[in-house]
Amino acid sequence: MNTEETKKLYDQYLMATYKPTVVISKAKGSRVYDASGKQYYDMTSGIGVHNVGHCTEGVVKAVQEQVAKLGHCSNLFINEPQALLAKKLVEISGLDGKVFFCNSGAEANEAAIKLARKWGAENGGRYEIVTMRNSFHGRTLATITATGQAWCQAGYDPLPVGFNYADFNDIDSVKAAVSDKTVAIMVEAVQGEGGVNPATEEFMAGVRALCDEKNLIMICDEVQCGMGRTGKWWGWQNYSVKPDLFTSAKSLADGVPMGALVSNAKFADVFTAGAHASTFGGNPLASAAALAVIKIIEDEKLLDAAVRKGELLREGLKGFVEKYSKILDVRGIGCMLGMVVDGDPKEIVDAFQDMGILALTAHGNVVRFLPTLSMSENHIEEAVEMMGDALDGLYGDAE
Numbered sequence: 001m002n003t004e005e006t007k008k009l010y011d012q013y014l015m016a017t018y019k020p021t022v023v024i025s026k027a028k029g030s031r032v033y034d035a036s037g038k039q040y041y042d043m044t045s046g047i048g049v050h051n052v053g054h055c056t057e058g059v060v061k062a063v064q065e066q067v068a069k070l071g072h073c074s075n076l077f078i079n080e081p082q083a084l085l086a087k088k089l090v091e092i093s094g095l096d097g098k099v100f101f102c103n104s105g106a107e108a109n110e111a112a113i114k115l116a117r118k119w120g121a122e123n124g125g126r127y128e129i130v131t132m133r134n135s136f137h138g139r140t141l142a143t144i145t146a147t148g149q150a151w152c153q154a155g156y157d158p159l160p161v162g163f164n165y166a167d168f169n170d171i172d173s174v175k176a177a178v179s180d181k182t183v184a185i186m187v188e189a190v191q192g193e194g195g196v197n198p199a200t201e202e203f204m205a206g207v208r209a210l211c212d213e214k215n216l217i218m219i220c221d222e223v224q225c226g227m228g229r230t231g232k233w234w235g236w237q238n239y240s241v242k243p244d245l246f247t248s249a250k251s252l253a254d255g256v257p258m259g260a261l262v263s264n265a266k267f268a269d270v271f272t273a274g275a276h277a278s279t280f281g282g283n284p285l286a287s288a289a290a291l292a293v294i295k296i297i298e299d300e301k302l303l304d305a306a307v308r309k310g311e312l313l314r315e316g317l318k319g320f321v322e323k324y325s326k327i328l329d330v331r332g333i334g335c336m337l338g339m340v341v342d343g344d345p346k347e348i349v350d351a352f353q354d355m356g357i358l359a360l361t362a363h364g365n366v367v368r369f370l371p372t373l374s375m376s377e378n379h380i381e382e383a384v385e386m387m388g389d390a391l392d393g394l395y396g397d398a399e
């Protein structure tokens with residue numbers, strides 16, 4: 001099929017929740033190809049999914065072998081990859097607790113919310129969760145309510161009760177949002193959709209101290225900033241604190257849908273038999289893929305690479321700040337970077353796409369970059385040059 005034919009099927013048969021323009025038909029490493037064979041540097045990693053790169057050999061092999069042996073068996077039975085993966089996630093987080101597996105970021109956050117409410121019901125009848133304005137936690141009813149952004153809640157009333165909002169990086173605002181019904185505080189160490197906003201050390205330490213003082217659960221949503229994205233396994237590891245619970249998804253199993261909720265020892269046994277469940281959660285296929293992802297990040301030292309490559313990309317983007325008055329600032333950690341622009345970031349993302357670079361927008365006039373951690377230095381340099389050409393086209397190189 002050519003692009004027009006595929007688009008026609010989209011128009012006729014798919015609910016119009018997205019507005020895609022390009023048909024992607026194959027990928028390798030940090031590059032994807034459209035139906036006509038045009039090449040793009042994928043600096044979205046499929047929205048933070050392919051941290052180790054597209055179609056990476058170790059993942060392809062692990063998935064092929066596992067699907068041919070045992071793809072799924074339900075959680076009524078024990079499967080070895082799930083056991084090994086849970087052990088690995090506990091080890092690389094240093095949280096000393098246990099894991100619950102599901103299939104997406106929203107579901108992982110939903111599990112965290114349910115765990116917090118169950119514990120709160122047993123500890124003083126508390127149920128409120130404080131979340132941050134401009135956060136993003138998913139698209140289920142509970143997680144759009146947790147998400148402190150009106151645009152994704154509009155039209156879905158009545159929303160679940162029990163969420164209070166505070167300003168990110170403002171600990172006094174969080175303190176003001178806590179009541180005697182509060183059971184948990186949920187934060188992203190680096191807000192993704194919300195505009196690539198890293199938390200300050202003061203804020204993370206303040207949230208931790210508040211949770212300790214008031215016997216609250218500190219939940220970190222690591223769906224986007226986890227799995228090596230910031231140069232640490234987890235975004236919160238850039239700070240002096242440890243959360244009680246954190247969630248992962250996106251890059252966890254490199255495109256095989258998977259989410260996880262990881263706890264410390266204190267909250268490891270709140271979920272008892274029958275308290276929560278997922279048919280696909282932790283199935284052998286997804287678990288084998290995630291084990292392969294973790295092995296690649298370790299073997300290829302992609303945590304260090306994320307820091308190095310993020311620095312290289314940041315330098316390139318800073319050059320744009322110097323050259324173009326419409327490019328205002330660069331922020332982020334590791335390979336999670338945002339370029340703040342004066343105007344509509346979509347215009348820039350479209351121009352980049354024409355030039356052969358895929359990037360994302362984020363709230364607050366931000367062009368967001370989530371390149372694969374395996375993208376080579378040469379490719380990053382080439383991508384920066386191509387983006388420069390696109391910006392020259394938009395703003396003129398005389399500026």
Ligand SMILES: *Cc1c(COP(=O)(O)O)cnc(C)c1O
Pocket residue numbers: 103104105106107109136137138139188192193221222223224225249250
């Ligand atoms: C993408 C995202 C989610 C939602 O994940 P889904 O897999 O789309 O449900 C939740 N939290 C954060 C921080 C995200 O970036």
